Amino acid sequence: xxxxxxxxxxxxxxxxxxxxxxxxxxxxxxxxxxxxxxxxxxxxxxxxxxxxxxxxxxxxxxxxxxxxxxxxxxxxxxxxxxxxxxxxxxxxxxxxxxxxxxxxxxxxxxxxxxxxxxxxxxxxxxxxxxxxxxxxxxxxxxxxxxxxxxxxxxxxxxxxxxxxxxxxxxxxxxxxxxxxxxxxxxxxxxxxxxxxxxxxxxxxxxxxxxxxxxxxxxxxxxxxx
Amino acid sequence: xxxxxxxxxxxxxxxxxxxxxxxxxxxxxxxxxxxxxxxxxxxxxxxxxxxxxxxxxxxxxxxxxxxxxxxxxxxxxxxxxxxxxxxxxxxxxxxxxxxxxxxxxxxxxxxxxxxxxxxxxxxxxxxxxxxxxxxxxxxxxxxxxxxxxxxxxxxxxxxxxxxxxxxxxxxxxxxxxxxxxxxxxxxxxxxxxxxxxxxxxxxxxxxxxxxxxxxxxxxxxxxxxxxxxxxxxxxxxxxxxx
Numbered sequence: 001x002x003x004x005x006x007x008x009x010x011x012x013x014x015x016x017x018x019x020x021x022x023x024x025x026x027x028x029x030x031x032x033x034x035x036x037x038x039x040x041x042x043x044x045x046x047x048x049x050x051x052x053x054x055x056x057x058x059x060x061x062x063x064x065x066x067x068x069x070x071x072x073x074x075x076x077x078x079x080x081x082x083x084x085x086x087x088x089x090x091x092x093x094x095x096x097x098x099x100x101x102x103x104x105x106x107x108x109x110x111x112x113x114x115x116x117x118x119x120x121x122x123x124x125x126x127x128x129x130x131x132x133x134x135x136x137x138x139x140x141x142x143x144x145x146x147x148x149x150x151x152x153x154x155x156x157x158x159x160x161x162x163x164x165x166x167x168x169x170x171x172x173x174x175x176x177x178x179x180x181x182x183x184x185x186x187x188x189x190x191x192x193x194x195x196x197x198x199x200x201x202x203x204x205x206x207x208x209x210x211x212x213x214x215x216x217x218x219x220x221x222x223x224x225x
Numbered sequence: 226x227x228x229x230x231x232x233x234x235x236x237x238x239x240x241x242x243x244x245x246x247x248x249x250x251x252x253x254x255x256x257x258x259x260x261x262x263x264x265x266x267x268x269x270x271x272x273x274x275x276x277x278x279x280x281x282x283x284x285x286x287x288x289x290x291x292x293x294x295x296x297x298x299x300x301x302x303x304x305x306x307x308x309x310x311x312x313x314x315x316x317x318x319x320x321x322x323x324x325x326x327x328x329x330x331x332x333x334x335x336x337x338x339x340x341x342x343x344x345x346x347x348x349x350x351x352x353x354x355x356x357x358x359x360x361x362x363x364x365x366x367x368x369x370x371x372x373x374x375x376x377x378x379x380x381x382x383x384x385x386x387x388x389x390x391x392x393x394x395x396x397x398x399x400x401x402x403x404x405x406x407x408x409x410x411x412x413x414x415x416x417x418x419x420x421x422x423x424x425x426x427x428x429x430x431x432x433x434x435x436x437x438x439x440x441x442x443x444x445x446x447x448x449x450x451x452x453x454x455x456x457x458x459x460x461x462x463x464x465x466x467x
Binding site: 019057085131148151155158159160161162165168172173175176180199200203206207208211214215218221222 | 299328350354355358361362365366367372375377381382383385386390392393394396397453455459
């Protein structure tokens with residue numbers, strides 16, 4: 001079995017599990033809806049104020065739901081000792097990492113795509129022109145979140161208090177993603193010229209590359225036993 | 226020569242580090258508090274800088290040692306290096322917290338606010354959060370080998386992340402509130418530099434001294450636990466024999 005096959009099988013396995021149980025995506029979407037609801041109660045917003053804070057609310061919701069998905073990614077492997085089975089895969093452990101990252105990215109991205117219309121409707125946004133740029137921001141930021149999040153999902157799965165430790169370890173480290181995603185989203189939603197927030201897209205791209213490589217390398221050490 | 230023996234050898238000189246730290250800190254404190262003039266712009270307030278700047282530098286030095294030690298641990302799996310990593314993380318956390326605290330005390334009269342989302346302040350806060358996360362992570366892992374490995378991974382990822390965090394916060398700052406309370410343009414005169422130098426050297430020596438003592442302590446603690454385990458199993462064996 002080549003490494004490429006390992007990646008493919010892991011992605012396939014996660015997708016099939018998700019299609020059959022519908023656990024991860026439905027809980028993520030539902031949780032995000034509640035977060036949006038609570039935010040819209042917490043700030044009484046007119047149209048102008050909404051434009052200022054909507055990007056922040058959006059990414060807080062995405063990050064929190066992302067953490068739910070990431071936590072599930074490896075905790076489901078604890079059942080029936082699947083984690084040990086994964087550790088016994090003869091190929092390089094990096095292949096498991098890449099498979100998991102792909103699956104996690106797909107789940108998070110799908111949830112974001114599902115939720116975005118909610119934001120548009122609930123907060124009265126006009127996004128027809130900027131939609132492709134926004135998708136690019138979502139894509140880059142979600143790659144960053146899932147690249148480093150998958151590593152920490154694997155790292156925290158076998159320790160005590162893992163539900164608490166995943167966000168505690170992950171959120172400080174993804175601060176650059178959050179800042180860049182919020183600023184770029186705000187720029188796109190306000191219809192600013194691209195040159196004004198280009199730097200944030202570049203930062204996201206750099207972060208993605210750096211932490212895919214570092215996490216790929218470190219995953220080897222998480223899995224060896 | 227293995228790293229183990231290097232560390233054991235260096236530890237024989239820990240008294241010199243402690244003594245050197247004491248001398249440097251006494252000289253630095255005298256020069257800083259009594260022997261140097263107050264700053265033209267900041268007045269007497271500037272004197273807390275003699276504590277604050279060395280603390281900040283030393284905690285960054287500590288994190289660098291932590292990352293280097295973690296890389297070494299993942300490579301060679303030498304337990305004493307992990308003892309050092311654990312020791313240096315706790316010390317760095319304390320020094321970072323003190324640097325933040327003294328920075329806030331300095332900021333109140335100078336910027337007229339305890340807290341501002343300044344780039345350096347924010348990245349130091351994140352540094353503190355990562356260090357506390359590191360220490361928490363270690364307490365939540367039962368197996369010592371796993372504890373060391375997981376800690377090392379977090380330390381390395383955090384070390385790669387810190388410059389990116391700093392840059393992103395700096396960009397974010399210049400976007401939202403440009404320059405009003407920047408420290409740029411304030412150059413240091415030589416009268417202030419000499420005590421600062423003494424304090425920096427003294428603080429680094431103090432940090433190294435405490436690091437050595439704490440590494441030694443954790444090392445002995447591990448040996449003790451191993452010995453206790455062996456004795457207990459022997460005790461059980463001899464009991465089952467009789």
